[in-house]
Amino acid sequence: MTPREVYDTTDFETIRDFLKSPTLEGQYFERKEHRKPEALAQTISAFANSNPAGGLLIIGVKDDGKIVGVNRPAGTAATPVNTMLRYSEYLVETTAEYRLVAITDDNGQSNQLLLIYVKFSPQRVVELTDRSAYERRGDQTVKLRDDEKIELRYTKGQKSFEDEAVALYESVLLADDILQQWSQAIIARNNLEIPHTPLDLLTNKHLVVEVAGKLHLTYCGILLFAGDTRKYLPGAYVRFLRYDGKTEEYGARQNLIKDETFNGPIPALLKRLRDFMRTQVREFSYLGPEAKFVEEPEYPEFVWDEAIVNAIVHRSYSFQNVPIFIKMFDDHLEVISPGDYPLGVRPGHFIHNPRNPNLKEALRYLQHVKMAQEGTRRMFQLMKEAGLPEPEYSPPGQPTVKVVLRNDIDRRRKRS
16 A cells, blocks of 8 residues: 555554554654654655655554554653644644544554655755755665755755856867857757857856856856866766676676776767767677578667667766766676666656756757657667667666666577
8 A cells, every 4th residue: 555545544444454564664654652743854854855655654553563542641651642743843844744543452442543644845855944854765764964965956956956057157168169069050940040159058058157247157068068077077977898798807807808988078978989889889690581691789779879878968967976887798788877867757767857958958959869758768669679678777766877788698699
């Protein structure tokens, strides 16, 4: 059952076994005999910040599953209901609602449970009045460090890293050829009248902003046009690693055979990286049905290219020192990008809420991405048509997103 379904249940006697289950507590449920209001506020913050499906606090059930209710005799150590309901006083804002429900406790007496249902907060980090914020990790409510809280704001879109000012605007910082190509593409596609200077367009597209009366390049502007992106974002590069074998070995068995780094403004980086990847993706040949040799690429080009472009467009650049990794093995290819999935995005879906919309739009003008909401679906289709396994995506809630492509090398070698 989901937290909302339990909260809306009309007869709690019918779900006693569910409430008493030793495995109930976890990402979506917490049960307690009683709770101080500040502790309730911390769990509410955690559920609101972490769970798209919400969360439910069940008060009046011990950790061992024994139902005791919240109507405790005067003089007991249990926190009174009216005190627990002061949890909202500890929150800057709350997405919670509560109800008291009738149940028979384990002593056979008529009693009540306090249920607090917490809705997900998709656009804001829910904080306590002391400015602390929490996250739910399994059955634990964990206080976020300041840097984790900032990253969560980026993830929820409450704050945009790509829009932050980073360096005073100076045309000498920028790669003029890429800037001119981008400017001409915008003028042509939007039928703009000339003159529109590159600075006009940079300002209009929020890649240059005014701070204290002076023009500054944003992080997105730096990523797109700066000749030295790593001066401002040390991790703004892609590292390609090729291994001899199917696993990564270390020490005396170390099997790294190629190590290449690609940096610079993203449009130029993408071109160099694509050209390089074409030299690394192998061809498999086999005797076809008409006694002619047929050659097939190790991976369809669109598939590996889309995995790389998604990593560059959707990664969290607020992880400023961490690059994107491409790891190539005999039997598979991994693309690993910093940061969790953008909010509202499921593994294998990159269309709902791009983390860096200005970056994506600029690359669309430069024809590096289409923004047609079809790329990931086409990846699955092309892998299937090639007789290869589906792309594999790491689960959410991790510090990185990993995409794995498998080339089915053992079957293909037997066929050749």
